[in-house]
Amino acid sequence: MVETAVAPLLELRGVQKSFGENKVLNGVDLSVHSGEAIAVIGPSGTGKSTILRLICGLIAPDAGQLYINGNRVSTEEIQEDSHGVSIGMVFQNAALFDSLTVAENVGFSLFEHSRLSRREIYQQVEQKLTMVGLENISDRYPSELSGGMRKRVSFARAIMDDPTVKSVTKKILLYDEPTAGLDPVASTIIEDLMRSLRQQDVCDSYIVVTHQxxxxxxxxxxxIVLYRGLVRYAGKVSTIDQADNPYVKQFFSGSIEGPIQLLTKEV
Structure with missing residues (x-):
C-alpha cells in the first residue's frame, strides 16, 4: 500500500516582501507540520517578524504563495481562519489596549465579532486566563500588571476562539519574541506556558521568533536560521551544537566573525 504524504498545516513557497527599496524576504520557503514547534532566529532586521505578519494575514506578500492544509490562500482567507486552521498572534510588546481591562482585552474578538452575551464572553475569558495562570485579574488594567503578566494576558487573547464556530480544527500560534525584556524567572514561566499550551492541545503547532x-x-x-531574506539553515534543535553550519555556529557563539554581519533596520 502506498502512503500519501500529509500536507503541512502551513506552508510558504518562494515568499518575497519588500518595503520600499528594502527587500526583506527574497524567496522564503517554510513549512509547519501538525504538532511542530519551530524557532525562527537570525540577526535583527532580517525579516523574522515580517514572516509572522505574513502568516497571520496582517500584510500580503509581493510574490510567492501561502498554503493552509494544502490549499493556496489569500491574505483575506488567512484572516477568516480558512481550511480548518486558526492562527493566533502573540506580539512582542503584548500589544494590549491600555484603556481596556484585562477581560476586555482577552475577549476583544468575541465582543467585536461573536453573538455571545457579555456573561458568556466573560466565562470564556476566565477560562483562558486560568489556562495561563492568571485567575482573578479580569478587572485590572495593563498598567497594573508586570511585564510577564502582560505577556500571559496576550497569550490568553491569542488562544481565544468563538466556541460557537465549529469549523476550525487546528490552531497555530505565532510568538514574536515572547521572552524579550523579561528576567530569567519570568522567561522560564513563559517558556513553560508555551509548551503547556501545546501539551493541553490548546494549540497544535507554533512558531516562535526569538534571540534567547x-x-x-x-x-x-x-x-530555522534566516539571514538577508533567505533560509540559511533548517534542522533539529537537538543537533544544533553539532551542526556544521557557519550561520548556526556564529549565532550561538556570538562571534563577530562569520557570514552574519550587522543589519541596521528592524523588520
Missing amino acids: DSTIRRTADRL
Whole structure:
C-alpha cells in the first residue's frame, strides 16, 4: 500500500516582501507540520517578524504563495481562519489596549465579532486566563500588571476562539519574541506556558521568533536560521551544537566573525 504524504498545516513557497527599496524576504520557503514547534532566529532586521505578519494575514506578500492544509490562500482567507486552521498572534510588546481591562482585552474578538452575551464572553475569558495562570485579574488594567503578566494576558487573547464556530480544527500560534525584556524567572514561566499550551492541545503547532538561547532550546523542536531574506539553515534543535553550519555556529557563539554581519533596520 502506498502512503500519501500529509500536507503541512502551513506552508510558504518562494515568499518575497519588500518595503520600499528594502527587500526583506527574497524567496522564503517554510513549512509547519501538525504538532511542530519551530524557532525562527537570525540577526535583527532580517525579516523574522515580517514572516509572522505574513502568516497571520496582517500584510500580503509581493510574490510567492501561502498554503493552509494544502490549499493556496489569500491574505483575506488567512484572516477568516480558512481550511480548518486558526492562527493566533502573540506580539512582542503584548500589544494590549491600555484603556481596556484585562477581560476586555482577552475577549476583544468575541465582543467585536461573536453573538455571545457579555456573561458568556466573560466565562470564556476566565477560562483562558486560568489556562495561563492568571485567575482573578479580569478587572485590572495593563498598567497594573508586570511585564510577564502582560505577556500571559496576550497569550490568553491569542488562544481565544468563538466556541460557537465549529469549523476550525487546528490552531497555530505565532510568538514574536515572547521572552524579550523579561528576567530569567519570568522567561522560564513563559517558556513553560508555551509548551503547556501545546501539551493541553490548546494549540497544535507554533512558531516562535526569538534571540534567547533558553527559549530556542526549551520550546522548539526545529530551528530555522534566516539571514538577508533567505533560509540559511533548517534542522533539529537537538543537533544544533553539532551542526556544521557557519550561520548556526556564529549565532550561538556570538562571534563577530562569520557570514552574519550587522543589519541596521528592524523588520
